[in-house]
Amino acid sequence: MGAGGAATPGGREGGMRLVGYNNFVRQNPLSDKFAVHKFHHIEFWCGDATNTYKRFQHGLGMPLVAKSDQSTGNQLYASYVLRSNDLVFAFSAPYSRRCASLSENTPMQQYDINQAYEFINCHGMAVRAVGLLVDDAKVAYEVSVANGGRGVLPPAEITDPTTGATQTVSEVSLYGDVVLRELHPRFHEFAEFVAEDVGTVDSGLNSMVLASNNEAVLLPVNEPTFGTPRKSQIQTYLEQNEGPGLQHLALATGDIFETLRAMRARSEAGGFEFMPSPSDKYYRDLPKKIGDVLTAEQFKDVEALGILADKDDQGVLLQIFTKPLGDRPTVFIEIIQRVGCMREVVEPATGTVLGTEQAAGCGGFGKGNFSELFKSIEDYERTLNV
Numbered sequence: 001m002g003a004g005g006a007a008t009p010g011g012r013e014g015g016m017r018l019v020g021y022n023n024f025v026r027q028n029p030l031s032d033k034f035a036v037h038k039f040h041h042i043e044f045w046c047g048d049a050t051n052t053y054k055r056f057q058h059g060l061g062m063p064l065v066a067k068s069d070q071s072t073g074n075q076l077y078a079s080y081v082l083r084s085n086d087l088v089f090a091f092s093a094p095y096s097r098r099c100a101s102l103s104e105n106t107p108m109q110q111y112d113i114n115q116a117y118e119f120i121n122c123h124g125m126a127v128r129a130v131g132l133l134v135d136d137a138k139v140a141y142e143v144s145v146a147n148g149g150r151g152v153l154p155p156a157e158i159t160d161p162t163t164g165a166t167q168t169v170s171e172v173s174l175y176g177d178v179v180l181r182e183l184h185p186r187f188h189e190f191a192e193f194v195a196e197d198v199g200t201v202d203s204g205l206n207s208m209v210l211a212s213n214n215e216a217v218l219l220p221v222n223e224p225t226f227g228t229p230r231k232s233q234i235q236t237y238l239e240q241n242e243g244p245g246l247q248h249l250a251l252a253t254g255d256i257f258e259t260l261r262a263m264r265a266r267s268e269a270g271g272f273e274f275m276p277s278p279s280d281k282y283y284r285d286l287p288k289k290i291g292d293v294l295t296a297e298q299f300k301d302v303e304a305l306g307i308l309a310d311k312d313d314q315g316v317l318l319q320i321f322t323k324p325l326g327d328r329p330t331v332f333i334e335i336i337q338r339v340g341c342m343r344e345v346v347e348p349a350t351g352t353v354l355g356t357e358q359a360a361g362c363g364g365f366g367k368g369n370f371s372e373l374f375k376s377i378e379d380y381e382r383t384l385n386v
Contacts, residue, residue: 008222032212042129047120053089056089059263077094109158129178200209233381241330257305316339
């Protein structure tokens with residue numbers, strides 16, 4: 001799994017001023033206050049978990065691996081889990097308040113059905129929780145709160161009523177009504193974009209990408225800019241979501257061409273639709289920008305599938321963006337593949353080379369891609385009159 005991107009109102013803490021893509025220098029001060037490993041899961045809250053998970057299951061080809069609902073004795077809410085390699089999606093929806101009840105077969109005993117209804121009424125189908133794997137959820141919570149984080153769920157033990165397996169979870173506020181599970185939300189800065197980097201003549205945005213020490217967890221934070229002829233697409237998100245929230249999810253694949261062929265084949269039959277492709281000129285100029293990293297056949301596939309491609313000193317980033325996942329023009333998915341940045345994996349104790357892996361964040365976030373995405377969303381929103 002890749003990064004999750006937030007949309008928030010303007011106004012950075014302490015009057016912090018972004019310097020933009022050309023002036024930004026990436027540094028890694030290793031500032032995590034406790035060990036952060038990787039993304040663990042994403043949980044959507046929705047009004048109908050059954051149909052929502054099946055739509056994602058079909059559109060993304062992800063199998064159902066776990067469930068908790070009335071058939072398992074959970075009379076409070078229904079929850080279904082899809083998994084593909086490291087990518088885990090959960091979809092949860094409350095039962096009727098008139099007959100819902102808490103029992104020992106409800107895994108998340110802290111689930112607040114009234115809060116769930118309020119969340120759905122406010123945001124529609126949206127991401128409620130970003131789960132991250134840490135060494136100790138209790139320590140993560142305590143350190144987060146001690147450093148200014150707002151606690152939502154103190155460390156609690158949840159039990160799988162079927163297997164008896166237990167896990168400790170904690171939650172702190174991330175942005176808006178979205179919570180960060182098991183991890184405190186301060187990471188070092190990874191990249192920056194301002195309106196001059198990714199805006200159009202009509203609108204713009206500011207963006208900061210935060211990262212964990214190992215750069216396996218990347219969290220972009222976007223805010224709208226003002227004083228332009230057209231309101232920013234970030235402002236549209238904030239209005240339609242009724243506040244800050246998680247705007248997009250980046251899902252990594254090892255073969256974006258195969259993934260896109262499969263996803264596009266399902267677009268018209270309950271899958272996901274994609275943003276319009278860039279112009280012919282974009283693809284004519286692409287070989288000059290990318291070089292020989294891709295073969296001639298791959299360049300043809302990039303254009304045929306509507307994929308964006310960008311290169312920096314770290315490597316190449318291939319990506320494409322879906323249209324919004326539901327009725328509201330809010331959350332969407334990004335499919336990415338990073339090319340390059342391979343490094344040796346060494347056993348610290350012996351110095352033995354265990355193999356190779358791709359460095360996290362390879363290819364950066366693609367200024368050129370970001371700009372093209374911004375234009376395509378702006379064009380799409382014109383068709384919605386928002």
